[in-house]
Amino acid sequence: MADPKGFMTTPREDWPRRPVRERVHDWNEVYVPGALLPIISEQADRCMDCGIPFCHEACPLGNLIPEWNDLVSREDWRAASDRLHATNNFPEFTGRLCPAPCEAGCVLAINQPAVTIKNVECAIADRAWEEGFTPPRPPDRLSARTVAVIGSGPTGLAAAQQLTRAGHTVVVYEKDDRIGGLMRYGIPEFKMERRHLERRIDQMRAEGTRFRTSTAAGRDIAADELRARYDAVVLATGATAWRDLAVPGRELTGVHQAMEYLPQANRVREGDLEVSPLSAAGKHVIIVGGGDTGADCLGTAVREDAASVTQLDIYGQPGPERDEGAEPWPTYPRLYRLSAAHEEAGELRSAPAADADARLFAASTLRFTGDADGRVRELHLTGVDAGRRPLPGTERILPADLVLLALGFSGPDREDGLVDQLGLELEPRGTIARDARFATNVPGVFAAGDAARGQSLIVWAIAEGRAVAAAVDHHLTGAPSPMPAPIGPYDRPMTA
Ligand SMILES: Cc1cc2nc3c(=O)[nH]c(=O)nc-3n(C[C@H](O)[C@H](O)[C@H](O)COP(=O)(O)OP(=O)(O)OC[C@H]3O[C@@H](n4cnc5c(N)ncnc54)[C@H](O)[C@@H]3O)c2cc1C
Numbered sequence: 001m002a003d004p005k006g007f008m009t010t011p012r013e014d015w016p017r018r019p020v021r022e023r024v025h026d027w028n029e030v031y032v033p034g035a036l037l038p039i040i041s042e043q044a045d046r047c048m049d050c051g052i053p054f055c056h057e058a059c060p061l062g063n064l065i066p067e068w069n070d071l072v073s074r075e076d077w078r079a080a081s082d083r084l085h086a087t088n089n090f091p092e093f094t095g096r097l098c099p100a101p102c103e104a105g106c107v108l109a110i111n112q113p114a115v116t117i118k119n120v121e122c123a124i125a126d127r128a129w130e131e132g133f134t135p136p137r138p139p140d141r142l143s144a145r146t147v148a149v150i151g152s153g154p155t156g157l158a159a160a161q162q163l164t165r166a167g168h169t170v171v172v173y174e175k176d177d178r179i180g181g182l183m184r185y186g187i188p189e190f191k192m193e194r195r196h197l198e199r200r201i202d203q204m205r206a207e208g209t210r211f212r213t214s215t216a217a218g219r220d221i222a223a224d225e226l227r228a229r230y231d232a233v234v235l236a237t238g239a240t241a242w243r244d245l246a247v248p249g250r251e252l253t254g255v256h257q258a259m260e261y262l263p264q265a266n267r268v269r270e271g272d273l274e275v276s277p278l279s280a281a282g283k284h285v286i287i288v289g290g291g292d293t294g295a296d297c298l299g300t301a302v303r304e305d306a307a308s309v310t311q312l313d314i315y316g317q318p319g320p321e322r323d324e325g326a327e328p329w330p331t332y333p334r335l336y337r338l339s340a341a342h343e344e345a346g347e348l349r350s351a352p353a354a355d356a357d358a359r360l361f362a363a364s365t366l367r368f369t370g371d372a373d374g375r376v377r378e379l380h381l382t383g384v385d386a387g388r389r390p391l392p393g394t395e396r397i398l399p400a401d402l403v404l405l406a407l408g409f410s411g412p413d414r415e416d417g418l419v420d421q422l423g424l425e426l427e428p429r430g431t432i433a434r435d436a437r438f439a440t441n442v443p444g445v446f447a448a449g450d451a452a453r454g455q456s457l458i459v460w461a462i463a464e465g466r467a468v469a470a471a472v473d474h475h476l477t478g479a480p481s482p483m484p485a486p487i488g489p490y491d492r493p494m495t496a
């Protein structure tokens, strides 16, 4: 660290967001362009180089955080980029999208605001692209081994990049018309502009990875054919089988899944549609589900100019401070967090009757009621206690023209028939079963990412992709792989 007293003399400063009333009129990232680089070296200098970096443990990729903090504080951007890319294929994705469990585990966070680790990561990644520190790295020679990667989300992309760079011939099959998985059609552009994704895909093409879009494994190419054609198959198909809400009125027009709504808005951004058929414009919108997918619906509905938007969360409102008894440092605590979408909805008063910003906490949906044409018009809810039991006298009715269900996902989608064609064993909760080497019960077939882990995060997906690549490399070469494997299939986030 350039200044050993940096953590005492420099307060935490985050990458500033653009004014709410400006940014809700566009779909660009919410941050002020160019405002991160001028502050980031001083921020990196807040790292104490504490000696036992719990941030390493908290980051599933094992990012070498104190090392690159030191390099950034000294403005050695090339070396910082090398250290960062040694553990993370796509730091510009995590630098924008990761909830940063590393910061919850930062030693400074015991009694002060954590180092802005995620911002430092993003600054290094962006600087690396600007300066040309991340050219394509095609392999020196080919192994004559072939791998099919099914699914092009962060898991499939990380696995494909690692295996391609190791000299194997990799083809990525994607059933959608574009590459990227949930980073393409789930996550809105105000969280990550698509140019970051396109740039990585171009890099991967230049390295030799081949992509086949609009090709569903199981439907457009049979499982047997995949196994016959390739030496190994990696299933990175995600966990997009959504949870539903079995309450009266669910069948009414205007009640949709979040992942029916968000892809349409993203397709408008891609230029495929003039207007989303599910646009929230002029509608009273209720989002059922308090998680990040719900927040993405919130930010999207605000930008589509909804008449009102309310987000229901079945859990009670968390406090601003960590509960040291239940969720002690360095675990990732449940806190009251103000995402960019919540900040926007709060400032614009999108939900006049909410508890905080746009959220109603400890609220459970009882039923939907509609008009004579079968369109949803109202949502009936009740307050609940911590055990989700209804509290008498707390029933309320909210106007609702568009209801978005953001209740999470249960496991891989089985519509394409891949799971059945292969005869894959599943875990009781519906995810693909695998052994300690990421291998399924079918020889030569591996599973990684949300499809096997269950609904997770981009950082876990990239870690899964890197780890499954090492396992596949071992399978193909017959020798332990020199490739990094940051996690095992049974690793989970730190808990108390
Ligand atoms: C709306 C939303 C917002 C999110 N926001 C964040 C966030 O801000 N930060 C964060 O860390 N995480 C976020 N997540 C979670 C994160 O996106 C996922 O954990 C991550 O994308 C999982 O990566 P994956 O590669 O395993 O699966 P996916 O990204 O789901 O990719 C799987 C791909 O496989 C393809 N596929 C499926 N079946 C087949 C088949 N038979 N043949 C060919 N292709 C197939 C799918 O079309 C898809 O493209 C969000 C999730 C959602 C739903």
Ligand code: SF4
Pocket (backbone or CB within 6 Å): 058, 059, 060, 061, 063, 065, 094, 095, 098, 099, 100, 101, 102, 103, 117, 118, 121, 459
């Ligand atoms: S990937 Fe996430 S957890 Fe890891 S260093 Fe970056 S922000 Fe932190």
